[in-house]
Amino acid sequence: MAVAELGHAYTTTDFSNSRFLTYVSSSTRLSYHRRLSYRNLPRTPTTAIRCSVTSDKIQAPVGIDSKQKPDCFGVFCLTYDLSDLKAEDQTKSWKKMINVAVSGAAGMISNHLLFKLASGEVFGPDQPIALKLLGSERSFGALEGVAMELEDSLYPLLREVSIGIDPYEVFEDAEWALLIGAKPRGPGMERADLLDINGQIYAEQGKALNAVASRNVKVMVVGNPCNTNALICMKNAPNIPAKNFHALTRLDENRAKCQLALKAGVFYDKVSNVTIWGNHSTTQVPDFLNAKIHGIPVPEVITDRKWLEEDFTKMVQTRGGVLIKKWGRSSAASTAVSIVDAIRSLVTPTPEGDWFSTGVYTNGNPYGIAEDIVFSMPCRSKGDGDYELVKDVIFDDYLRKRIKKSEDELQAEKKCVAHLTGEGIAVCDLPEDTMLPGEM
Amino acid sequence: MAVAELGHAYTTTDFSNSRFLTYVSSSTRLSYHRRLSYRNLPRTPTTAIRCSVTSDKIQAPVGIDSKQKPDCFGVFCLTYDLSDLKAEDQTKSWKKMINVAVSGAAGMISNHLLFKLASGEVFGPDQPIALKLLGSERSFGALEGVAMELEDSLYPLLREVSIGIDPYEVFEDAEWALLIGAKPRGPGMERADLLDINGQIYAEQGKALNAVASRNVKVMVVGNPCNTNALICMKNAPNIPAKNFHALTRLDENRAKCQLALKAGVFYDKVSNVTIWGNHSTTQVPDFLNAKIHGIPVPEVITDRKWLEEDFTKMVQTRGGVLIKKWGRSSAASTAVSIVDAIRSLVTPTPEGDWFSTGVYTNGNPYGIAEDIVFSMPCRSKGDGDYELVKDVIFDDYLRKRIKKSEDELQAEKKCVAHLTGEGIAVCDLPEDTMLPGEM
Incomplete structure (x- = not known):
């Protein structure tokens, strides 16, 4: 039994230090780092994030290249390799994890959506999920807040949460991209202005998806004007099938x-x-x-x-x-x-x-x-x-x-x-x- | 087959008028009214609620006493008798509907909670639910807004939504009462003041539960100070088992x-x-x-x-x-x-x-x-x-x-x-x- 086996080790090891984590990593995969993916942004002090792991507490398991991973957040830096668990664990019957990227992740729509994604309501009760949250420099504190609330929700299916402001990092390997982020229309702004401003965002995100996302990523555009934003996104992602792009109606x-x-x-x-x-x-x-x-x-x-x-x-x-x-x-x-x-x-x-x-x-x-x-x-x-x-x-x-x-x-x-x-x-x-x- | 049978009737009847509803009511239960349960409150015009049914559109089915029902909202005034549906309908295997009352229903916690309740995430995928939403006079517009969003969500399990500001009406037959509403602590207010102000709310709600709720209603107090609010609520509801009262920790x-x-x-x-x-x-x-x-x-x-x-x-x-x-x-x-x-x-x-x-x-x-x-x-x-x-x-x-x-x-x-x-x-x-x- 998994617990008993681990229990044996526990009795002879100091589990509050890094040896525990190195030990566990022999049967689980740990991504330990909380790397800064956002560029030129003043760092908020790590001590203010109560639920995060800093690299001085734990050691990197051998064989994981931290450069290949976007910013993990807090408890989600401790991720099990689901395929390597003992048979009695319920996670044994789960599907392969999917990566879901969400832009505008600090906004109100996402504040509802992310918890639905994490609960299993969307992809089913046997589908573990990694959430990749894209925010802006301005909203980064709120993005951390959302990640903290996801931590505190203890959703079993939610195995990874990463946050960032660079779509080239956040969209990496995304199998779904839910693009909610868009600039609101300011006073006196014409629809043409909005098309241009948000179009630029969606052009950049299309390029990023084209460069780093899964080759069969499904893209759902919510930010307005969503049809033309979806078209722009698609045109900037020629290596992704055109039929994978959706505008929400x-x-x-x-x-x-x-x-x-x-x-x-x-x-x-x-x-x-x-x-x-x-x-x-x-x-x-x-x-x-x-x-x-x-x-x-x-x-x-x-x-x-x-x-x-x-x-x-x-x-x-x-x-x-x-x-x-x-x-x-x-x-x-x-x-x-x-x-x-x-x-x-x-x-x-x-x-x-x-x-x-x-x-x-x-x-x-x-x-x-x-x-x-x-x-x-x-x-x-x-x-x-x-x-x-x-x-x-x-x-x-x-x-x-x-x-x-x-x-x-x-x-x-x-x-x-x-x-x-x-x-x-x-x-x-x-x-x-x-x-x-x-x-x- | 249900559709074919109804289809036969459709070909000979004008379904846009009241006869359709009267016909349907022979195999389904319709509660048609949108009664005002809140007292002394200036009525917002019904025309502003786009998804509501006014009583001039449809006739009351025989045998339903509208006085016995709290305020239904919009599309939720059209409720099927789930036990009376044809066998091929998925609802046939559903449990008996439960009544869940929520106070502070126009607030942010409820804005997340109500959709979780309606989705089946809480009580399961075969548990139809009636939501009874308690708000305040001040928040009544927001309460209607929440009810409208619940309409637009088309949750199959959500069969009734009623809204009101009188706990004696909203709590009627409630099997769960999720008491979230509470006054926030104002500037300079002591915890003692808060205990008194919110205590009065919870005393009144306890009395209301005692008078009209299900005799085995489960009460979950979230509004702070929640432990003592739960005690006050319980003491004012002597006919409900004391062990049914919970404070959220x-x-x-x-x-x-x-x-x-x-x-x-x-x-x-x-x-x-x-x-x-x-x-x-x-x-x-x-x-x-x-x-x-x-x-x-x-x-x-x-x-x-x-x-x-x-x-x-x-x-x-x-x-x-x-x-x-x-x-x-x-x-x-x-x-x-x-x-x-x-x-x-x-x-x-x-x-x-x-x-x-x-x-x-x-x-x-x-x-x-x-x-x-x-x-x-x-x-x-x-x-x-x-x-x-x-x-x-x-x-x-x-x-x-x-x-x-x-x-x-x-x-x-x-x-x-x-x-x-x-x-x-x-x-x-x-x-x-x-x-x-x-x-x-």
Whole structure:
């Protein structure tokens, strides 16, 4: 038995010093270092981090190259080699650890999301996880705070947490990159300015993913304007499959389902096949034509066509603004839930007959939507992280017309960021403000 | 098949009007109303709540007395009778719904906790849940915001959400009451003042639980000073078993485990049998004597006695303060995680040989601790919501002495709130400020 074996050693060794750690490292892998990966940043004193291990306390196990690892944090610098544990340990049946990188990790959406990732709610109860948290120089203290709260949460599946401000280090070997970080729109700032400012961030992060992430990394872009940010990120990461890049429209889908449920007077679990088409902006199209309630097409259940064509879309889109008014802050919790839903839709098989929405690259799409943009469309997954576009959807003139408007907008946005996608000189002509209310 | 049967009806009926709902109500239970339970409060216009159902849209199903229900919210006013669904529905195998009341529901801890409750992480994937949210007049808008975010999250297990500001309505039939709401300590306020102010809240909530909650409601007090608040609540609820009242010390336990793991250089899942004794204040005693690492007593693993006796306790207690400094806000996320842990410890069997800490009523305790206070002690549970105190713990002079100090403090706190427990005139003599850093 593992405990008894270790117990024998314990009786003859002083476990408060480095020998204990060297001993344990014979059956476990320890990454001991708390290296500074962020450059030119004044170091906060290590003594203030109560739960961290400093290298003077413990010795490096032989055979681990500390240069190959990003900044581990505190207790997460003590990581077991899960494959090397005794058979009775529950971790024996666990899958191979996955690396999940999160940008904007010190923000409010992440403050909800990270704990969901660590709990097993997203990737399942047998999937150990390493979280790689990207913050900014300004937010570094908050990033440490989040890491401390993750330590104190004692999640068994959470085996590594590393923090940093350099995407080239934080994204290393990432199998998922959840890109939440973005600059909020300042006063008087146009959507074009925002496209440029955040586009630069996403161009850099795309380059970093291209350089250091897993070759099959799945990228979920949440920071706004998310469709074009995802396009920029993708264009800067030519070695990663284009279809791996997603722009989050799942919160819109969830809100649309709720509104349809309310109008029809059914519980929301009876609403299916809801597509959000297009851009995550006010040109987005919540599709009631293909949506179903109790398996029946929505237009047969909700016969109020005026409500469907006018009020429905408005209700989905103004939800965030209403919430800010009520609640005084943006919808961080439900956004995090929708990111969980979006990931789970890719790692679990889609229920028979249903689909989900996600903003993906349009090349090869069967709907006649312009190529070379990131557009939210209906998808199905076998649960392998990949997806395919749904073929059996119908269109009418109303739906076609509205999809076209969102398509036009995304093509205009693409022209605004040509300098960031390597496609020449940017020409920006965005007549309307299409930011969703309550979003930054 | 349910869908086909309903489909037949759909083809002959206009489902956008009330007949649809009346039809559905023949096989499902609908509670249609959105009644105002809060008294003397100016009503926010219903139109601003985008996801709510107003009674003019749908008719009341026969046989449901709307007076017997608290305020339902939005889509949660459309609730299925889970026991009456067709066999192919996944909900068929679900347990009977439980009612969970949460006070301070518009606050940051709840903003994390409610989504965990709704997701199934706490009570399991087959346990449908009704959330009853208690807020204040001031926070009512935020409370609606939280309910809206819960709507948009589409959690299948979350079947009812009701909101209100009157505990006599919100606590009705509650099987769990998670009491988080408390006034923060204002500038210059003494602990004695806080005991009085929050004690009054907990006295009222105890009376409300006594009047309307389930006769076996489990009560978890989080609002500070939580031990004495729990005592006050209990004393005002004589018809509810005294052992059902808990004061949360689980975050302290989790933090203690993390610190022991770090000092020993092991991952935190190897630390067990950690007790927090006493008050949730600086007199609390994180017990290293009975704690184990890899099944070995901690003093044999960590031989640095000075660290154990001095630094360890301090590290556990200052954690919240360090976090506030880093992060700019209090540890809402990890507090919510610890509430989840505390509940799960009562609804799942305690692992063989281990235990957990919770503040409970001392009457009949085997440790010689003074009776008639709420004191954190080591417990085990069969997973039925109940617990028993652990008998095989050891004490040394150091541990005894420190436990005595916390015991003395809680007895002094009890004297401060005699007017709230029905035990005469309050006499308050609390020499020290024992609030934990970073807590309000």
